[in-house]
Every structure is written in C-alpha cells, then in structure tokens.
Amino acid sequence: TQLxxxxxxxxxxxxxxxxxxxxxxxxxFSSLQWYRQEPGEGPVLLVTVVTGGEVKKLxxxxxxxxxxxxxxxxxxxxxQPGDTGLYLCAGDSGSARQLTFGSxxxxxxxx
Amino acid sequence: xxxxxxxxxxxxxxxxxxxxxxxxxLDFQATTMFWYRQFPKQSLMLMATSNEGxxxxxxxxxxxxxxxxxxxxxxxxxxTVTSAHPEDSSFYICSVATGPAGSPLHFGNGTRLTVT
Numbered sequence: 001t002q003l004x005x006x007x008x009x010x011x012x013x014x015x016x017x018x019x020x021x022x023x024x025x026x027x028x029f030s031s032l033q034w035y036r037q038e039p040g041e042g043p044v045l046l047v048t049v050v051t052g053g054e055v056k057k058l059x060x061x062x063x064x065x066x067x068x069x070x071x072x073x074x075x076x077x078x079x080q081p082g083d084t085g086l087y088l089c090a091g092d093s094g095s096a097r098q099l100t101f102g103s104x105x106x107x108x109x110x111x
Numbered sequence: 112x113x114x115x116x117x118x119x120x121x122x123x124x125x126x127x128x129x130x131x132x133x134x135x136x137l138d139f140q141a142t143t144m145f146w147y148r149q150f151p152k153q154s155l156m157l158m159a160t161s162n163e164g165x166x167x168x169x170x171x172x173x174x175x176x177x178x179x180x181x182x183x184x185x186x187x188x189x190x191t192v193t194s195a196h197p198e199d200s201s202f203y204i205c206s207v208a209t210g211p212a213g214s215p216l217h218f219g220n221g222t223r224l225t226v227t
Contacts, residue, residue: 010152033215042115042204042218043155088154092213098145099213104154 003027004091004102012108013079021074021105023089030094032072034063037086079109113139113207117219124195125227132190132222134205140185141207145216146178149202161188161205195226 007022023032031050035043047056049065049072056063060083062075076083089102114137124130134144142163147155159180160168167180177199179191192199202223206216 031213040120040223041220042117042206043216044218045215048215086152090216094213097212098157098160099216101155101157104152106152 004089004100006089006102006105008105010106015080015109015111016078019076019079021087023102024071025091028069029091031092032065033090034074035088043088081109081111083107084109113209113217115207115217115219117205117222119222120220121223123225123227126196127194129191129193130195130224132203134188134219136186136207139207139209143208144182144188145206146190147204149204197226200224200226
C-alpha cells in the first residue's frame, strides 16, 4: 500500500507569514498533484509536478518535487486569509492505479 | 477540464431511509467517475470507482449493498446510501477523470449527508 504522509496536519498562522507543507512517501511517483479544498466544496487542482527536482510557481505558491520523486513540498509566501483551506497532495504511481491522496494539511490564516 | 455538478449539496434524512446523490459531468463524457467519503478536516477516502455501463469497483471495506452505485450514462453517476444510519453521516464527493488512471481529477462540490 502506498502512503503519502503530509505534515503538519494542522497549521494556524498570521497573515503575512510564510509556511511550508510537506508530502512524503517511501514510494516513487511518476507525478504528484496538489489540491486545495475550501469548506463545503470539492478539492481544486493547483498544480501537477512530473519531473524529479521540478519547481513550479503559482503566484505566492511554490511547489517542488523531490529529486527521487518520493516527496514534495508546498511553500506559501506572505500567506493571506484566502489561502485558508485543506491542502492535499496526491500521487500517481504510474501503474494504472488510481491516485493516492495524502493525509491532508488544514491551513488557517488569521487576519 | 471537466465541470462536475453534484446534487444535492446537503441532505438530512432519518435512520432507515435511503438517499440518492447525483454526480453529473456537464461538459465531458466520463466513462469513469469516483466516489469519495470525507470526515471533517481529513483527507479523501476512495469508496468506489464508477464505470459507465458496468459494475462499480468497490474499495476494501466498503459495503456494495449499502452504497449502491449506478453509472448508466457517460454524464451521470449516482450513489445511493441505503438504510442510512447516523454513522453514515459524512461529506460525499464525486470526481471525474479526464485522462488515464493517475490523471488530475475534477471534483463536484460534495454532498453533506446527515442521518438523524
């Protein structure tokens, strides 16, 4: 069974602070996706990273895929209350199996 | 991408009754849809894979007779929670895959089920 562990599980910070969320596994993934879910809604895809070592930026969000394609991180600069939500990573094993979702990180950004 | 509509967005029912949740792919013909269950502030738990025109594939531990899935067309999958009990109260979310296994998913907005 492939597991994706996210840390921290819960994070509460003040507006303007920076933060990093980690997504770790002992398994190799052909690609990894990050989603954000707001209360009462479904998750929305933020980014897909495919290449080991890849870095992608989406405004104040920076996503990195580990060189060995076993882990990923999401860094948010100058967090805003609108960034509040549940962040989920999801890995594609490339073996025609469905996505494996991470354990989730609940982020709260206080104004 | 795909636009996914889920209905109802919330429902309250009494123990012992059945509830049907609809998941529609509005702009994409989906041969495969997925049903997830989610507890507050936790990750998604895959319940089953809905296959158009054939039986759904259920994950281990999910009772197929309790959670009936029908995927009769390329745009509609339904999940029926039969003989609902309070422990079935949860957030149910469907999603559509627009590519092969492992491709990014497009999610509905979920259904909050409360069984009293």
